[in-house]
Amino acid sequence: EPEVTQTPSHQVTQMGQEVILRCVPISNHLYFYWYRQILGQKVEFLVSFYNNEISEKSEIFDDQFSVERPDGSNFTLKIRSTKLEDSAMYFCASKTGRGGELFFGEGSRLTVL
Amino acid sequence: AQSVTQLGSHVSVSEGALVLLRCNYSSSVPPYLFWYVQYPNQGLQLLLKYTSAATLVKGINGFEAEFKKSETSFHLTKPSAHMSDAAEYFCAVSDFNQGGKLIFGQGTELSVKP
Numbered sequence: 001e002p003e004v005t006q007t008p009s010h011q012v013t014q015m016g017q018e019v020i021l022r023c024v025p026i027s028n029h030l031y032f033y034w035y036r037q038i039l040g041q042k043v044e045f046l047v048s049f050y051n052n053e054i055s056e057k058s059e060i061f062d063d064q065f066s067v068e069r070p071d072g073s074n075f076t077l078k079i080r081s082t083k084l085e086d087s088a089m090y091f092c093a094s095k096t097g098r099g100g101e102l103f104f105g106e107g108s109r110l111t112v113l
Numbered sequence: 114a115q116s117v118t119q120l121g122s123h124v125s126v127s128e129g130a131l132v133l134l135r136c137n138y139s140s141s142v143p144p145y146l147f148w149y150v151q152y153p154n155q156g157l158q159l160l161l162k163y164t165s166a167a168t169l170v171k172g173i174n175g176f177e178a179e180f181k182k183s184e185t186s187f188h189l190t191k192p193s194a195h196m197s198d199a200a201e202y203f204c205a206v207s208d209f210n211q212g213g214k215l216i217f218g219q220g221t222e223l224s225v226k227p
Contacts, residue, residue: 004156031213033214035215035217041219042203042217042218042219042220043157043203043205043215043217043220044217045214045215045216048213048214056214091156091157093157095213100213101159101162102159102213102215103159104149104156104157104158105156106154106155106156107156
């Protein structure tokens with residue numbers, strides 16, 4: 001069964017460092033998303049991406065964050081200068097169309113020290 | 114703006130007992146509603162969804178949910194809990210006309226006692 005894959009599963013970094021989280025969405029999907037879940041809190045929308053551009057972003061997705069689909073298969077989330085409060089589980093998700101089911105990856109846990 | 118409220122951050126039931134997880138939504142347009150399950154150290158898996166067809170929706174693993182517009186609710190039920198149902202459950206709302214992002218509730222952790 002096709003699945004969304006994310007790497008790394010866990011990353012520990014120092015505050016101020018750049019982090020790139022990688023996702024390989026399901027191959028025929030066209031809509032891509034990043035969500036995050038701070039420990040003990042709800043899953044929060046970060047950004048959606050369609051047709052090679054950001055279609056929507058939340059207040060959380062400030063200038064420190066960026067997304068890219070560099071090669072037509074990977075979908076990356078970059079945090080330019082990590083802060084302690086960026087520690088969270090980051091989920092990538094994708095779907096075929098606007099009304100389709102959203103498939104989630106297993107998440108990348110980011111710990112900022 | 115859309116929002117979801119899940120009543121009860123933690124629900125505990127005995128094996129074989131009824132499972133009822135509560136979800137209320139707020140939406141200015143007809144909502145699409147979802148329940149996702151998250152097992153420990155895993156991603157989010159879709160249990161079921163309501164997209165304006167039948168108000169009683171059946172999902173995987175014996176779960177079902179009923180959309181009640183008058184109560185703005187979409188509670189999740191299962192007649193008989195199994196130990197393997199222990200997980201975190203998230204209710205979510207989406208407006209496809211705005212690109213289909215999901216707004217999640219706070220989650221309810223379900224424990225099942227033997």
